[in-house]
Amino acid sequence: MPTFYDPVSDADEASQALRGLAHASRTFEHPRDLYGVLGDVLSGVRSLRQVLDQLSTAHTERRPQAFDDAGSAEAGHMYALAAGDGLHETATLIHQAEGQLDEAMTAAGRIAWHDNPAPAKPGQGDVFGAADRWVSVVFLQGEEADQVLDLIDRDGPDAAITHLSGWDYGAETTDAALSDGHVYEKIPTTGLDRMAAEGDYRMTYNPAAGHVALYRQHTVAVEDRVDRPETAPEHAHSMRPTGGRGGPAQDQVGARRGAAGRSGSWFEHPGVAAVKQERGLGL
Structure with missing residues (x-):
């Protein structure tokens, strides 16, 4: 709580609050x-x-x-x-x-947000074709992020991407991201985030907020989509993330995945959707 008389204490609390907001506002479950x-x-x-x-x-x-x-x-x-x-x-x-x-x-203030997006108009592209999405590989903050930020300053973004790719376990990482809802149409960023690219990887980092994230491009095949016309659900329900995974070394177990939940959608694998239904995680 602010003291209203101690500028040192209140400045520290404001800094922590803004850092938390920078992390929490990466995505919004409810617009x-x-x-x-x-x-x-x-x-x-x-x-x-x-x-x-x-x-x-x-x-x-x-x-x-x-x-x-x-x-x-x-x-x-x-x-x-x-x-x-x-x-x-x-x-x-x-x-x-x-x-x-x-x-x-x-x-x-003039926006009226609806629960469902407007239906796509004819001629807006191959609505039911394959699509590229971004899988969250790892999200770091605190001391672990500071180490990567130091690596960026010392050796450049490419070295940091190579380091963070050690958290990528291929299909295992993809399946976990699909299950947790950590797959995005667009990479979540804030106005102060910086981005670096190498191959299929995209790294976002923010020295001021003290966080680093790595995403990998993932193509969802047509047969893996769950919203084809004959099976499209009438409503999609929001999912919350269920935590993170460790990195390539034992002392890096504290890594957390992408920060915010997203709604279940057509790029989710049918097998994952079935598991969610069995466990009561979605409709």
């Missing part, structure tokens, strides 16, 4: 939740602008106490003023971003 989250984010941006202005003021007002590492008061004053100016300029940019975010929220 109607988007508007509420957007409203909270807008409120946070407004508070962030106030915080930056106050940090700027604190740097300039406290500059008589500023020194550099060599004990120079002149240099300390210069750095304090530079920090204050930079923070003030950042607050101005955040104010501009706040206006854009407010417009986005206004547009989002």
Whole structure:
């Protein structure tokens, strides 16, 4: 809980909360939740602008106490003023971003979300053909993600993809992803995520949020689809993820798979769907 008087404690809590939101908002099970989250984010941006202005003021007002590492008061004053100016300029940019975010929220407020998507119109492509999807291989956060982020800084994204591919057990990984609902039409990313590609792999990483994920392209054959016209279900029900798997080494057991559940859909293998029904995991 915020203290409202201890900036050090409250800053740490805000950082942890934003890190959690960056992870949790990778996908949304119910799109109607988007508007509420957007409203909270807008409120946070407004508070962030106030915080930056106050940090700027604190740097300039406290500059008589500023020194550099060599004990120079002149240099300390210069750095304090530079920090204050930079923070003030950042607050101005955040104010501009706040206006854009407010417009986005206004547009989002006009959306009426339905449980089912609009039916596809004729001529929009081979609706019942094979399709490519993205299988979640591994999702890392915390210390394990920091190790991969250090590897990216040191040796580049390709080296990190090679390292993360050690979690890919081929058909076993694919079957587990299908069972857990960790297969995506589009790779889930946030605005701050970076992406790197190598062959069939795509890696997303976010140094600020402290997470790394690896996905592999997977083609769903026509015969494996479950929504062909004669068998298409009338409704699809949401599934939640059921956890992760370990990596290639014993000390990397803590890896977790893709972060959010997704609805069961036509790219799910019929055998997996049958298992879900037997276990009461879906309809």
